[in-house]
Amino acid sequence: MDVLSDVIATMRTGRPHSSRRDRSAPWGMRFEASDGAGFHVVLQGSAWLLPAEGEPVALGPGDVVFLAHGRGHALAADPDAPLEEVRLRPDGTWPEAPPRPSASPPRNLSDRLPSSPVHVYRLPSPRPPSAGAPTVLLCGAYQLDRARAHPLLSELPEVVHLPARDGTHRSLRAAVELLGSELEEPRPGSDAVVTSLLDTLLMYILRAWWQGERHDTAHPTGWSAALADPAVSAALRAVHGDPSRPWTVEELGALGGLSRAAFARRFTTLVGRPPLAYLTWWRMTTAGRLLRTDGTPLRLIARRAGYASEFAFAKAFKREYGVAPGQYRGRTS
Structure with missing residues (x-):
């Protein structure tokens, strides 16, 4: 079982959405907080990403930014540009036309956005964005169930910046090119194609971050280290592949060639939960998605x-949720 794919499939709700936007300076778009995750890709020109706190991030052609939380x-042509409000529909789709900018937008970004702690992960970009050029953007959103946020996504930085550099993230670049082409010229079957490409793009973004974190950090921690650790990743694949099996710590440790005690310590350190606690949490998370x-x-x-009986399952589910x-299914149906 591919743990990353399993995590995304469990957290995702609804359909992802994307839109192609052409802008000429001066321009600026403000995105309010939401339950989903979003991304922006600069296809042409340049832009600045303005997080709620922290320094603006310069974006050039081919750059991808992912905002997980x-x-x-x-997003603007210049850090001081006036911002127009972008309000997505409840299902995550874009409005037919962006609203007009307000007459007197505040100049201070801290006044424009709610305060929140921001941690930016980005690879160094050698080129500043060029000013004044037309900008073509791909902007998209994924709906997520944050009530059962998986720690793999929860530990992502506030902003993941993947600059376009020759020879890097080729699969991600290919997905971006295909998505941009499909949105520019919709054809029969485009709805299905775009949805599939957005799912693919999300996987490539997360894979690029995970690989970059693993390779660029001397001592990776958390889920970057967990997925790279042979013993822990083997146990995770087993749990995700067959959550109904009555796994023991000894069995899971043996998959990676570790003793019970050594495996339990390593798993708990990297994953953040003891092995059987994670197994129970994942079982309940999967059950919630099915309901x-x-x-x-x-x-x-x-x-x-x-669980061998509905009664035992219901008791464990109520303890967790x-x-x-039945009540949970009724509330979410």
């Missing part, structure tokens, strides 16, 4: 979560 931010997204009978969900499985 849905906090407010802005939320389809009409699978409760007895089958209980079996997939590793605070409500019975």
Whole structure:
């Protein structure tokens, strides 16, 4: 089981959306906080990403930025440009036409966006953006269930900046090019193609961050280290591949050739939970997704979560979510 794909599939809700935007200076767009995650790609020209706190980030052609936590931010031709409000629809789609900028936008970014701690991960970009050129952007959004946020996504920095550099992230660049082409000239089947490309783009962004974090950090920690650790990653693949199995710490440790004690220490340090605690958490997270997204009978969900009876499953589910499985399904249907 591919752990990264499994995590994304469980957290994702609804359909992702994207839009191509052409801008001529001066321009600026302000995005309010949301439950989803967003990305921006500069196809042509230049732009500045303005996080709620911290320094503006210069973006050039081919640069990709990913904002995992849905906090407010802005994108503009210049850090001092006036900002027009961009309000996405509840399903994440873009309005037909962007709203007009307000008559007297505040000049101070701290007055324009809600305050929140910001940590920026970015590779060094050798070129500053050129001023005054027309800018073509790809902007998109993913809807996420943050009530059960997986730690793999929770530990991402506020801003992931992936500058365009020759020979790097070729698969990501190819996905961006295909997505841009499909949005520029929609053809029969474009809805399905765009949705698939957006899912692919998200995977490539996360993979690029994970690989960069692993290679650029002398001692990677957290999920970057967990996915790179042979013993821990083997255990994670096993848990995600067969969560209903009554795994023991000894069995999971043996998959990576470690003793029970050594494996438990390493897993807990890197993942943030003891092995069996993570197994229980993942079972309940998977069960919640099944209750939320389809009409699978409760007895089958209980079996997939590793419980022999509906009663035992319902008791464990209520302990985790605070409500019975039937109530949870009713609230999210």
